[in-house]
Amino acid sequence: MSLPTPWCPRPDTIAAAKPPILQQQQQQQQQQQHQQQKHRKQQALPPPPPQQQQQQQQQQQQQQQQQQQHQQQQQQQQQQQQQQGLEEAQNQQQQKQQQQQQQQQQQQQYQQQQQQQQQQQQQQQQQQQQQERQTSGIAGGTAAILLTVGAPHQMSLILPRSIQH
Known part of the structure; x- marks a missing residue:
């Protein structure tokens, strides 16, 4: 049993209508679908239900986006190297x-x-x-009141430590 391959438009016909990123994604998707169909023919298994196909396509798109980001990073590195005009090897940089x-x-x-x-x-x-506050025997709120009363030797009489604790 061989499954019929679906009709795929040529990539150069899509190029005029779509931006390059979409074109790259579509080309990669077509290649991956084609590889999946080849793989299915070798195994002679029925195609998976559409939900699985959608999940696979979503995963593939994520992978493609990561690949594109990686390519962009590489391009940025290359541009930096060109702008700097360094003659050293890329590995050293x-x-x-x-x-x-x-x-x-x-x-x-x-x-x-x-x-x-x-x-x-x-x-x-x-x-x-x-x-220091605890050892001096002055609680934070009562310090202002105590200062208005009188000398330090009178404070111990007004506020014994047993009342404070």
């Missing part, structure tokens, strides 16, 4: 870029460590302040 990225990551990690240290210092300072 890529290694340099990777090293720069690693250095940036290390710097970011160093910055994060610094931030963590700063946070720890702030926490320590806050703890020290709280301890």
